[in-house]
Amino acid sequence: MSLLRTPPTRRHARRTAGTFVALATIVALTACSTPAASPGVDEDTVTIGTHTPLTGPAAAGYSSISAAASAYFDYLNDNGGIHGRSIEYVVKDDAYNPATTQTVVRELVQEHQVLAVVNGLGTPTHSAVLDYLNENGVPDLFVASGSPSWDQPETYPWTFAFNADYITEGKVLAHHAQQTHGDDAVYCVLGQDDDFGIDFAAGLTTVLDELASTQTYAVSNQDVTAQIGAMQAAGCTVNFLATVNGFTALALGTAAKMGYRAQWLTSSSGGDYPTLLGYLGEENGPALLEGLVSTNYLPFSDDDPWVELFRRVNDEYNGGAPFTGNTIFGMSVAYTFAEALARAGEDPTRESLVEALKSGDVVGNGILPLGFGADSHRAFGGVGITTVTGGVQDYVGEVWTTDNGDGEVVPYDGEAVALENEGIPQS
Numbered sequence: 001m002s003l004l005r006t007p008p009t010r011r012h013a014r015r016t017a018g019t020f021v022a023l024a025t026i027v028a029l030t031a032c033s034t035p036a037a038s039p040g041v042d043e044d045t046v047t048i049g050t051h052t053p054l055t056g057p058a059a060a061g062y063s064s065i066s067a068a069a070s071a072y073f074d075y076l077n078d079n080g081g082i083h084g085r086s087i088e089y090v091v092k093d094d095a096y097n098p099a100t101t102q103t104v105v106r107e108l109v110q111e112h113q114v115l116a117v118v119n120g121l122g123t124p125t126h127s128a129v130l131d132y133l134n135e136n137g138v139p140d141l142f143v144a145s146g147s148p149s150w151d152q153p154e155t156y157p158w159t160f161a162f163n164a165d166y167i168t169e170g171k172v173l174a175h176h177a178q179q180t181h182g183d184d185a186v187y188c189v190l191g192q193d194d195d196f197g198i199d200f201a202a203g204l205t206t207v208l209d210e211l212a213s214t215q216t217y218a219v220s221n222q223d224v225t226a227q228i229g230a231m232q233a234a235g236c237t238v239n240f241l242a243t244v245n246g247f248t249a250l251a252l253g254t255a256a257k258m259g260y261r262a263q264w265l266t267s268s269s270g271g272d273y274p275t276l277l278g279y280l281g282e283e284n285g286p287a288l289l290e291g292l293v294s295t296n297y298l299p300f301s302d303d304d305p306w307v308e309l310f311r312r313v314n315d316e317y318n319g320g321a322p323f324t325g326n327t328i329f330g331m332s333v334a335y336t337f338a339e340a341l342a343r344a345g346e347d348p349t350r351e352s353l354v355e356a357l358k359s360g361d362v363v364g365n366g367i368l369p370l371g372f373g374a375d376s377h378r379a380f381g382g383v384g385i386t387t388v389t390g391g392v393q394d395y396v397g398e399v400w401t402t403d404n405g406d407g408e409v410v411p412y413d414g415e416a417v418a419l420e421n422e423g424i425p426q427s
Contacts, residue, residue: 038349040115046082046341046348049090049108051129052121052144056095057219061245061275062121064321065144066091068330069119071318072310072423076334079424082341083348089334090114096121096219098128105129109138116141116353119162119333123147123195134158139353141340142333142379146269147195148404151378158350160357160372162333164297164380166196166242166267167404170203172295172383173265175400175409177238178207181263188213188231190224190251191242200242200267206406212236217247224254232260241266249279252288265293268383272325273393286391294393295383296325297366298332301394305419306332306365313423336364339425346427365423367399367416378404382412 040047052066053059070089077086090112092104101120108114109132116139120126123145130149133140134156142162143150146169150161177187187208191197193216201214213234215227228251231239239262241248248270255262271294277285299306310331314323321327341348343356356362357377363369364379371381382401386393399412420426 038115038347039113041085041348044085045088046085047088047090047112047114048116048118048337049092049112049114050117050119050121051092051094051101051104051108051125052119053096053125054091054093056097057246058096058122058244060279061270062144062326064324064326065119065121065330065333067318067321068310068314068327069334071313072331072334073338074317075313076338076424079422082338082425083346083427087338087341089118094125096125098125101125101128102132105132109133109136115139115348115350116337118142118337119144119330121145123149130156130159137350139350141353141357142336144329144333145196146199146267148199148378149195151376151404153375153377156377158354160377161379162336164268164295164383165378165404166199167203167206168381168402169267169295169383170200170240170242171207171402171409172203172385172400173240173267173293174204174207176293176385176397177240177263177265181238185238185263186212186235187238187240188215188234188236189240189242190215190217190227190231191240192216192244192247193218196267196269197242200240203404204240207409217243219244219247222250224250225258227251228254228258228260231262232258236262238263238265241270243267243270245270245272245275246279249276252276252292253280253284256284256288263291263293266295268295268297268325271295271386273388274322274324275326278322289388290390292388292393294386296386296395297368297380297383298325298328299365299367299416300325300328300384300386306423309419309423332365335423335425336362336370339364342425342427363417365417365419367395368401368412368414369417 054063073087094101119142121144140159146163146166148165340362344352357372358374360373384395384399401412402409
């Protein structure tokens with residue numbers, strides 16, 4: 001007789017009910033054991049965020065970076081996103097104030113539940129949230145600062161750099177100056193009165209041993225007459241600048257008013273020709289900037305495929321905003337995050353994102369590949385030299401690599417990272 005046709009006995013009913021309870025318990029336990037979705041990730045969207053100066057003393061030089069990154073993400077989203085998810089980039093203004101940085105980063109983590117903080121800008125500002133992000137296991141990616149602090153994987157396992165560090169820049173610029181001007185030049189430096197200036201000067205003296213004059217400035221004081229005067233009095237003929245763009249322009253303009261001529265070499269943080277021209281004006285700027293030497297590590301030349309792509313993206317998704325080094329920087333950061341996200345798996349987590357970077361497979365789009373690995377959170381291990389000639393800023397000579405210690409400066413013998421798939425990363 002079929003059991004399906006026989007009314008169950010009380011004992012059979014109890015057994016059946018018990019079976020249903022057991023099955024329900026198994027289902028519930030299975031559901032509990034399934035990993036929860038990562039913060040910042042849902043079925044359709046990945047949410048990330050940044051802190052950056054949209055207002056305040058550093059805004060004029062850097063506010064365009066996040067707009068460029070957002071434009072690239074819009075381009076990426078219109079082309080299918082990453083693993084079918086679009087990227088939402090939440091931009092918070094910290095006015096280059098560390099106290100404000102702490103507030104807005106907590107908002108990103110606690111209220112917006114971001115997957116990662118990407119390209120937080122500034123050494124003093126980002127230092128204020130470094131411990132917080134690492135203590136809370138939030139990927140802290142591609143910090144917009146050349147401080148070596150971001151490359152401490154044992155202490156800060158969630159933090160990764162983006163800029164070439166200031167020591168590397170200082171060493172390469174000093175090496176270039178020594179090759180170009182020799183031992184008869186009088187070498188001096190003007191630097192920001194924080195880790196930016198300190199680390200850059202340390203790189204210089206690793207190569208040059210000593211400097212005839214070391215001057216510093218504070219971003220709160222828009223007058224460098226005393227510092228430029230001291231360099232002139234010391235007979236400085238080759239001057240290095242650890243300055244943001246606004247103070248590079250201020251230094252060159254002040255020297256011109258004093259009738260003081262010298263060779264100027266600047267960190268990439270303050271060496272972007274279009275931005276400097278905006279400060280100095282079309283009438284006097286080209287003459288003041290002629291011969292300016294700087295460093296860079298990203299695609300730069302007008303005929304570079306990356307630059308051509310970014311110009312198209314800028315025109316279509318950024319309202320045709322002025323195309324500067326900040327535009328290239330912002331879009332390069334955005335591309336690099338997209339590449340890391342593609343390699344983090346179809347259902348990315350904070351942990352898988354960091355593992356993708358530690359794998360060494362994320363190479364970015366620079367004139368040399370990124371240096372991320374299991375034991376390195378340093379981004380670029382070298383830089384190229386740019387000069388301004390006839391109103392055009394472009395690379396000259398070789399790409400140089402070095403460490404951020406006392407290692408030699410040597411030529412890079414590899415290739416720049418090629419553009420593939422119209423800048424849409426593939427997993």
